[in-house]
Every structure is written in structure tokens, then in C-alpha cells.
Amino acid sequence: MDKIAAEVKAEIEEAAEFAMQSPYPEPEEIRSNVYSMDNERSVAR
Amino acid sequence: MSRIMTYGQAMREAFHEEMKRDGSVFIMGEDMGVMGSVFGLTKGFLEEFGPDRVIDTPISENGFTTMAVGAAVRGLRPIVEIMYIDFTALCLDGIANQAAKIRYMSGGQFKVPMVIRAPGGAGRGNAAQHSQSLEAWAAHVPGLKVIAPATPYDAKGLMKSAIRDDDPVMSIEHKLIYATKGEVPEEEYLIPLGKADIKRSGKDATVIAWSRQVLFALQAASELAEEGVDVEVVDLRTLVPLDIETIINSVKKTHHVVIAQEAVQRGGYAAEIAAQIIDGAFEYLDAPVKRVAGLNVVIPYSPAIEKYAFPNAQDIVNGIKEVLR
Numbered sequence: 364m365d366k367i368a369a370e371v372k373a374e375i376e377e378a379a380e381f382a383m384q385s386p387y388p389e390p391e392e393i394r395s396n397v398y399s400m401d402n403e404r405s406v407a408r
Numbered sequence: 409m410s411r412i413m414t415y416g417q418a419m420r421e422a423f424h425e426e427m428k429r430d431g432s433v434f435i436m437g438e439d440m441g442v443m444g445s446v447f448g449l450t451k452g453f454l455e456e457f458g459p460d461r462v463i464d465t466p467i468s469e470n471g472f473t474t475m476a477v478g479a480a481v482r483g484l485r486p487i488v489e490i491m492y493i494d495f496t497a498l499c500l501d502g503i504a505n506q507a508a509k510i511r512y513m514s515g516g517q518f519k520v521p522m523v524i525r526a527p528g529g530a531g532r533g534n535a536a537q538h539s540q541s542l543e544a545w546a547a548h549v550p551g552l553k554v555i556a557p558a559t560p561y562d563a564k565g566l567m568k569s570a571i572r573d574d575d576p577v578m579s580i581e582h583k584l585i586y587a588t589k590g591e592v593p594e595e596e597y598l599i600p601l602g603k604a605d606i607k608r609s610g611k612d613a614t615v616i617a618w619s620r621q622v623l624f625a626l627q628a629a630s631e632l633a634e635e636g637v638d639v640e641v642v643d644l645r646t647l648v649p650l651d652i653e654t655i656i657n658s659v660k661k662t663h664h665v666v667i668a669q670e671a672v673q674r675g676g677y678a679a680e681i682a683a684q685i686i687d688g689a690f691e692y693l694d695a696p697v698k699r700v701a702g703l704n705v706v707i708p709y710s711p712a713i714e715k716y717a718f719p720n721a722q723d724i725v726n727g728i729k730e731v732l733r
Binding site for chain 1: 551
């Protein structure tokens with residue numbers, strides 16, 4: 364159990380570090396990945 | 409070549425063709441297997457496709473809807489029936505917080521290709537908890553697409569597209585149009601999501617409708633034709649994404665607009681369409697946009713008064729006359 368907990372903790376810490384080191388998203392990304400295709404159109408309407 | 413078939417048969421054919429075509433498509437919901445669905449849409453499917461692809465669920469909407477979300481994320485293509493749209497209240501977390509959000513929250517790493525079918529609507533004496541029209545709930549949630557076909561042809565073509573779509577699609581199906589008949593081609597076809605259809609061309613006024621109200625709108629147009637009024641009927645077919653171009657082009661032609669919805673008027677999708685018409689074609693309007701919609705009441709059980717809760721063809725006639733006055 365301790366080994367699993369340590370692995371999970373390490374994975375979380377690695378992900379958190381990656382997030383902290385990553386740039387903030389660009390404003391235009393707000394419309395990304397709401398839908399798969401014809402994304403802009405579905406978001407707009 | 410085409411055949412005459414009912415809306416329900418056309419939708420059944422869509423399920424059948426897609427399940428034969430793609431082994432990842434499966435059906436899940438209450439009474440979908442042994443009974444073949446309350447509306448008979450999956451009769452014989454259990455025998456043909458087996459219990460792994462035609463799954464009878466317990467009465468547990470949130471449980472099986474959310475299971476379907478997980479299946480979709482893992483690569484399957486579930487078709488889930490919520491027996492009555494009223495019961496989406498029990499599984500809105502699965503629909504609005506899970507299915508609609510996972511693509512966005514995973515940065516596009518996961519997709520949720522599932523269809524959530526929701527028979528709804530009043531007129532069968534099914535009373536307050538089995539008669540609502542709740543498409544506005546679905547249309548309000550980014551991440552969901554919403555279809556509301558009115559004819560057998562559209563039902564089949566849109567359902568096949570919805571099953572193949574990589575986003576969650578909610579299918580709004582009025583219970584009283586499953587038995588209506590129309591032509592359906594024998595050969596395969598798809599209808600793209602987000603494309604309205606002008607069911608009747610006219611120059612004096614536009615009626616915008618979806619689902620059963622399209623049938624009432626066409627009745628109203630026929631009646632008014634005898635009085636020399638030429639009505640255009642725009643069947644949205646898809647609510648999200650909305651085909652605003654077709655709507656605006658019709659408004660520019662007729663200058664008078666009625667939007668017919670069965671749902672209660674307050675907060676309904678007709679209000680959204682009216683707002684978009686104001687944004688895009690205000691200068692072309694010769695009269696205010698008229699909503700012909702359900703009363704802001706609970707659907708009564710009594711047939712004596714249920715009929716007053718939602719609009720019919722005569723209400724649309726009256727609405728058209730009002731905007732043309």
C-alpha cells in the first residue's frame with residue numbers, strides 16, 4: 364500500500380509541477396475542445 | 409426508391425443499420441431488450457444482437473447514463489434511452505456534468521460519442537411527470553448537441569449522423585410522432601447535424617418549429633393558403649448547432665416570424681431564436697417576433713384541459729394572423 368501511495372503521490376506531484384511550469388492558455392483557446400468538429404459553430408450557436 | 413414507414417420504424421432502421429455497420433454501437437435503457445422499448449423501437453434487437461449490445465437496465469437513470477459515458481470514453485458508442493425526457497432530471501449529472509464536459513476538461517484527450525434519446529411531449533394523457541418538453545435544458549449546456557426531428561426521413565438520417573458523431577447528442581423525440589408516416593429512401597443516407605430544412609416555401613410569413621410543432625405548422629400553412637396567405641415553414645431539425653443562416657434568410661424574405669414550441673414559453677428555446685433574429689435581422693422585421701408556445705403551467709392529466717397546455721395548428725394560425733395584422 365505504501366508503495367502504491369508513493370507512486371500516486373509522485374505522479375500527482377509531477378503533474379502539478381508540469382502544470383505550474385506550463386504557460387497560461389491563450390484567450391482563443393477558450394473555444395477549444397467544447398466540441399469535436401465544427402467547433403466554432405457549435406460554440407457560437 | 410423509397411418506402412412509406414413510420415417515424416418509429418425509421419428510427420429503428422437507423423439503430424439497426426448502425427449496429428450492423430459498427431460493432432461498437434450498443435443500446436442501453438429501461439425495457440430496451442426483452443420488451444423492445446416502450447415504443448417498440450428495438451423489438452427483436454435482443455435476439456439479433458444479444459444481451460451485450462442490447463442492455464436492459466434497472467430503473468436507475470443516473471447509473472446507466474453515467475455508465476454509458478464511461479463506455480463512450482473507452483471507445484464504444486452507446487445509444488441510451490431515457491424512457492421519458494422528464495427523467496433526465498435524474499441523470500443530469502451524467503449528461504451535463506460528465507458527457508458534456510469530459511472533452512473540454514481533458515483538453516481533447518477523451519471524446520464522448522454517445523446518443524441520449526429522450527421521448528417527450530404532451531397529448532397522451534401521461535400527466536405532469538411524463539409529458540414535458542425539456543429541450544431547452546439540453547440546448548443550454550455547452551458540449552451537447554441537440555436534434556429534434558419531425559419526420560421519418562429526418563429521424564433516420566439525423567439519428568445515423570448522431571450515432572457517428574464524436575460528441576454527445578441528445579435526441580428529442582415527441583411521443584406522438586412515432587406513428588406518423590413518411591417516405592424514407594431504401595438506400596443509405598445521412599443528414600448532417602446543424603442543417604435546417606424548409607418544409608414549405610412561402611413569402612408572407614415564416615414559422616420556425618421543431619419536432620411535433622412542425623406538423624402543426626404545416627397544417628396551419630395549408631389552412632392559411634386557402635385564405636391566400638403564403639407561409640414558409642422552417643424545420644430546425646437540429647437545435648444545437650443552430651442553422652441561423654437559414655432562419656435569417658427566411659426572415660429577410662417574409663419579414664414576419666412566428667416561432668412555435670411545445671415547451672412552456674418561459675425560458676424556452678424559442679426565446680433564444682427570437683433573440684438571434686433580433687441580433688441578425690432586426691431591420692428586416694415588419695412586426696415583433698411572435699412566440700406560440702406552451703402555457704407556463706404543469707401539464708394536466710385531464711384530457712379536457714391538457715390540450716390547452718401546448719399549442720396546436722390553430723394557435724399557429726392565430727399567431728401568423730397576429731404578426732400579419
